[in-house]
Amino acid sequence: MPLQTVLVTGANRGLGLEFVRQYREAGWHVIATSRPLDEGVRARDCGAELLQLDVRDEGAIHALAHALEGRKIDLLINNAGYHPGAHQLGELDYSSWQTAFHINVIAPLQIAEAFLPVIPPGGKIVNIGSRQGSMACNREGGRYLYRATKAALHSITRSLAIDLTKRGIIVVALHPGWVKTDMGTDSADIEVEESVSGMREVIADLGQHNTGHLINYDGAVIPW
């Protein structure tokens, strides 16, 4: 099998770094992007090609796309994400809404659009969504901003999936589970290893039949 290439955003820690570690172990070429380059050192130590990207910087996204011209990205993982702190009515912090929408919604679409020329037919775009962005699964309320950003990301995923079917590119949103990272906290259900190995299996099995879906790390489809 020819060498496969994956590009992972937000690869300096958490799920992003674990994607880097596992894809390198599986023999892939990994392009890891990190907001501060010096914090991407662990990704580089895994053998990844490390590039700097603050996903809020549109100019940097286009510069990176330009730098990748002539190359092939088989798998793009829009992983970088932001979870604002205040969740409940009465404590909402509206000053963080623009930042959250920029990182969780606008950036993944800008990145997918800018990198399309290097994603071949059969290539895959994975947006790391969340069950918390599923309206069907929302029984608890609260978490207004995070849920809204992930629901918007899911909507983008669906449109991209439809628009890119004719190019043979598969697009899904994946829910990683509730995972022990800085974002998920130590109270979370599962370790990064389990989440990422599950998501890698799901990604490996993706076909046109499941493009445009929100899928759990164990392969179950989650309703929108």
Ligand SMILES: NC(=O)c1ccc[n+]([C@@H]2O[C@H](COP(=O)([O-])OP(=O)(O)OC[C@H]3O[C@@H](n4cnc5c(N)ncnc54)[C@H](OP(=O)(O)O)[C@@H]3O)[C@@H](O)[C@H]2O)c1
């Ligand atoms: N953990 C969970 O339980 C869980 C559940 C559902 C979905 N998710 C999603 O999974 C993804 C990864 O989360 P995680 O749990 O690994 O969280 P994490 O440990 O907090 O890592 C978040 C990553 O996103 C990066 N990032 C944030 N803003 C960025 C920006 N402007 N430019 C570039 N990178 C930026 C961070 O980089 P810096 O170090 O530079 O901040 C970091 O690498 C996110 O999309 C998250 O919403 C997580």
